[in-house]
Amino acid sequence: MRLQSFFKFIPKRFYVSSPPGRPTGTNCSLLFSCRSHLYYSCCAQTVNITRLCYSTSRATTNKTTTEMSSAPSAMQDAATDTPEIASTPPEKEKVPEGYELVEEGLARMIYPKAENSVFYNPVQVQNRDLSVLMLSMYAERRAMRKAVKAKKKELVRQAREEGNATKVDETKIQAQLDEYAKSVDWTQHVKKSGTDGGMRVLDALAASGLRSIRYWKEIPGISQVVINDLEDAAVQQAKENVAFNGLEAVLIDNDDDDAKHGIRVQCGDATHVMYTARRPPGLQNHTYPQSQQRDQFDVIDLDPYGSAAPFIDSAVQAVVNGGMLAVTCTDMAALGGSHPETCYGRYGSIPIPRARYLQELALRILLYSLSTAAAKYGRTIRPILSVGMNFYVRVFVEVWDDKAGVIGLSLNHGSVYQSTRCPSFHIVPHGQNAANNRNVYQPARAPPAPSCEETGGTFKVAGPIWLAPLHDYDVVDAAAARLEQPSGGTVHPLHRKTAIHGLLTVVGEELSDTPLYYTLPDLCHTLRCSCPPMNIAKAALINAGYRVSAYHKEPNAIKTDAPNSVIWDVMRAWCKDNPPKKGGKKNKKKQKKREAQKAGNSEGESGPDSAANEPPSISDMILSVEPKIVVDFTIPEELNNKKKAQRFPMNPEKNWGPKPAASGKRKATTADKELQQPPSKTAKASGVE
Numbered sequence: 001m002r003l004q005s006f007f008k009f010i011p012k013r014f015y016v017s018s019p020p021g022r023p024t025g026t027n028c029s030l031l032f033s034c035r036s037h038l039y040y041s042c043c044a045q046t047v048n049i050t051r052l053c054y055s056t057s058r059a060t061t062n063k064t065t066t067e068m069s070s071a072p073s074a075m076q077d078a079a080t081d082t083p084e085i086a087s088t089p090p091e092k093e094k095v096p097e098g099y100e101l102v103e104e105g106l107a108r109m110i111y112p113k114a115e116n117s118v119f120y121n122p123v124q125v126q127n128r129d130l131s132v133l134m135l136s137m138y139a140e141r142r143a144m145r146k147a148v149k150a151k152k153k154e155l156v157r158q159a160r161e162e163g164n165a166t167k168v169d170e171t172k173i174q175a176q177l178d179e180y181a182k183s184v185d186w187t188q189h190v191k192k193s194g195t196d197g198g199m200r201v202l203d204a205l206a207a208s209g210l211r212s213i214r215y216w217k218e219i220p221g222i223s224q225v226v227i228n229d230l231e232d233a234a235v236q237q238a239k240e241n242v243a244f245n246g247l248e249a250v251l252i253d254n255d256d257d258d259a260k261h262g263i264r265v266q267c268g269d270a271t272h273v274m275y276t277a278r279r280p281p282g283l284q285n286h287t288y289p290q291s292q293q294r295d296q297f298d299v300i301d302l303d304p305y306g307s308a309a310p311f312i313d314s315a316v317q318a319v320v321n322g323g324m325l326a327v328t329c330t331d332m333a334a335l336g337g338s339h340p341e342t343c344y345g346r347y348g349s350i351p352i353p354r355a356r357y358l359q360e361l362a363l364r365i366l367l368y369s370l371s372t373a374a375a376k377y378g379r380t381i382r383p384i385l386s387v388g389m390n391f392y393v394r395v396f397v398e399v400w401d402d403k404a405g406v407i408g409l410s411l412n413h414g415s416v417y418q419s420t421r422c423p424s425f426h427i428v429p430h431g432q433n434a435a436n437n438r439n440v441y442q443p444a445r446a447p448p449a450p451s452c453e454e455t456g457g458t459f460k461v462a463g464p465i466w467l468a469p470l471h472d473y474d475v476v477d478a479a480a481a482r483l484e485q486p487s488g489g490t491v492h493p494l495h496r497k498t499a500i501h502g503l504l505t506v507v508g509e510e511l512s513d514t515p516l517y518y519t520l521p522d523l524c525h526t527l528r529c530s531c532p533p534m535n536i537a538k539a540a541l542i543n544a545g546y547r548v549s550a551y552h553k554e555p556n557a558i559k560t561d562a563p564n565s566v567i568w569d570v571m572r573a574w575c576k577d578n579p580p581k582k583g584g585k586k587n588k589k590k591q592k593k594r595e596a597q598k599a600g601n602s603e604g605e606s607g608p609d610s611a612a613n614e615p616p617s618i619s620d621m622i623l624s625v626e627p628k629i630v631v632d633f634t635i636p637e638e639l640n641n642k643k644k645a646q647r648f649p650m651n652p653e654k655n656w657g658p659k660p661a662a663s664g665k666r667k668a669t670t671a672d673k674e675l676q677q678p679p680s681k682t683a684k685a686s687g688v689e
């Protein structure tokens with residue numbers, strides 16, 4: 001087939017570009033885009049004329065270099081018959097009918113408007129932006145650890161050669177390593193290293209593959225990305241999006257080489273993919289079971305529609321020692337307490353319905369589930385960042401081989417004892433160290449009181465939950481500082497940069513060792529009093545000698561190490577200056593009932609003394625106690641010196657929330673029907689097949 005005859009059937013909308021990963025010059029290529037078709041030609045090696053329909057991807061012609069050498073006139077005719085190609089400016093691709101163009105970061109994709117065969121939600125842009133930032137920083141930490149480890153071997157060898165001693169000064173070597181780690185710009189180090197020794201990333205539930213494409217294009221130091229999904233429609237869409245982004249040259253097809261550089265798109269069960277990837281990389285001698293496995297991944301991203309619980313056990317095994325898990329859960333109805341029985345079945349922990357601290361409780365339940373799953377295999381987790389955003393939670397944790405850490409895991413797990421009559425709560429860890437030997441672990445003791453000290457109410461028990469810190473504050477502060485740079489600190493500016501910066505700023509201000517929080521409106525609702533300004537309430541706690549902070553998902557949160565009694569003393573002092581108002585429909589009904597009972601006119605009366613025998617309200621019980629501390633509402637200077645950030649932004653648009661699950665089925669499009677139709681008589685006569 002002569003190319004000049006083929007060009008007659010190409011509309012005039014086309015442009016010239018080079019294939020990805022290849023320099024311009026001898027290997028230059030022509031990339032023709034028209035309607036829903038993509039034509040690709042490599043002049044020096046092979047000729048691939050590929051017809052890419054956005055519902056199916058089919059190769060129609062593939063001529064090898066040998067065939068081209070026997071017909072050199074075809075390429076000459078192509079160059080002479082189309083001289084206007086080089087001077088034609090690139091035009092924007094025409095999006096096929098029924099599709100929309102989605103541009104996010106450096107990635108672009110086409111998405112069917114009418115159907116919901118493949119899941120995509122623009123709300124998750126912040127999720128993907130944050131993931132790009134956190135994985136970029138993990139790539140730098142990973143490179144630093146490898147370099148420091150190699151440097152340590154070198155320093156130890158030098159010390160032994162110089163001193164001829166079996167023992168070396170570990171303190172001196174550690175000081176040298178710290179100085180070395182600080183002297184290197186690890187961001188530039190990763191960029192210069194390229195893909196040598198780069199990360200392998202598994203997007204286990206990839207859907208359209210948009211997240212994976214962004215990882216490949218925006219995160220330096222990645223050697224391989226595996227795009228996996230169970231639905232054929234999603235896998236097909238992902239392949240089309242890879243091609244649409246000009247990444248065909250790095251696409252890996254039917255290759256079992258885990259060290260190969262590129263993008264692999266595959267259809268598979270995520271749990272099976274991870275259970276069969278549990279072999280530590282770099283092993284020289286494999287046992288038979290290991291020979292049947294594939295290498296572990298450096299990063300595994302789990303972003304399911306709903307709960308990540310079914311994938312946790314396999315994920316904690318399929319990640320390398322020191323690797324990162326990025327996990328999203330959108331089943332907030334279960335984690336938040338609306339369906340506690342469902343949460344217990346999925347995560348082995350039970351929440352408290354309508355708890356005001358449900359946002360943080362959900363995170364701690366998820367981290368508890370991750371830590372117990374990892375502990376079965378002698379591994380521990382190290383939370384890097386744990387946040388609630390919109391209608392879901394997202395955690396980034398590193399998984400380490402750490403049997404000693406597993407032994408002390410009971411100190412990081414605990415239960416919540418919540419009063420049934422007021423916002424007071426106690427947190428009790430599951431284990432404790434012996435008083436005279438910290439290597440001995442004992443069961444923890446019950447709450448300090450058998451019932452609520454303020455109201456006498458019983459306790460509801462929630463948990464187990466994760467009690468250790470939710471974040472690595474050094475990483476959080478470094479990430480926030482990076483976003484303050486003029487360049488944004490990433491390869492491509494993040495669309496939700498301002499919101500993420502505000503999120504990380506609040507996270508960096510949170511108390512690390514204080515699980516859960518109170519909410520100021522809930523405290524005031526219990527006492528039926530007006531709500532004080534947040535700074536006033538925080539000032540009283542700071543002046544009393546306690547620490548206090550906000551919580552990144554709840555603007556009205558008070559996170560403090562002050563005990564329940566101090567919290568209520570502050571509220572009592574506020575109520576003395578601002579007495580609770582008597583009234584309201586509920587109070588008026590009770591007052592009328594009491595007056596009627598006193599007059600002996602109410603139905604079901606039990607005598608003139610029935611009103612006097614009625615138990616006092618919760619607010620009366622709490623306010624009847626005098627404060628035991630001196631409360632000072634003077635605002636300290638530290639509350640006025642806040643870092644400027646958009647801490648709690650509004651939703652960017654209406655209906656900002658979850659979307660229905662993908663159907664997994666694609667409707668037949670016009671392009672599909674065109675492919676199924678036989679070629680026209682004109683095309684046959686011209687030799688076009």
